[in-house]
Amino acid sequence: MIRITTLITAMALSVSVAQAEPSSLVAFDLDTLRMLKDADPARGEEIAKKEKCYKCHGDTGVSDDSEDVNIAGLMPSYAYKQMKDYKDKKRDSCDMFKKVRKLDEQQLADLAVYFADLPAAKPGPDKGLTPELYKLIYKGDPERLLKACVACHGRKGNGGQFNHPRINGQYKEYLVTTMTEFKEEGRSNDIYSRMRYVSEVLTEEEIEALASYYAVPDPE
Secondary structure (H helix, E strand, C coil), X not given: CHHHHHHHHHHHHHHHHHHCCCCCCCCCCHHHHHHHHCCCHHHHHHHHHHHCCHHHHCCCCCCCCCCCXXXXXXXXXXXXXXXXXXXXXXXXXXXXXXXXXXXXXXXXXXXXXXXXXXXXXXXXXXXXXXXXXXXXXXXXXXXXXXXCHHHHHCCCXXXXXXXXXXXXXXXXXXXXXXXXXXXXXXXXXXXXXXXXXXXXXXXXXXXXXXXHHHCECCCC
């Protein structure tokens, strides 16, 4: 009965999302993939300096503030999508909108490949896994229609193709805030509502535990 009820809820969510505006205007078609493939990290570095990206994201794409995302080592396709979503106002941030509103798509792609080439934040010490956390990360939870974290983010949390970000290498505070935003519909640029559904059915304790597992130590 629980599984049927959960399935009905998920189907209802899918219907409502299908009738709403698209969560993102980015399509990873051949033209977009070619643009990312041909993007120039050297041009991206020049843009990063001009736009002063280091103020929030650090000189090497690793922030000095645990509230900010570490963008070094992100998949270019994911970083490009997020910047395009900010520009299209599909993801909310006044600061980021001001930074990217005058940049064209090629410039966004150049920025994305530049930061992708930078070394990601070094992970902290190995963390122990409780049986409950192991199940969430590697097995998922069919009763709640939860896919395993590794299915999208990779076995080490280093990210997957297109719009699956690196979560290994982020600060705990940022990860908790992000999942909470998805949970409370404060962020809605995830394609097919995948993270909104995942975060909605996760408990606050599970969000904290997952964030702690994947997080790097806070900046000193």
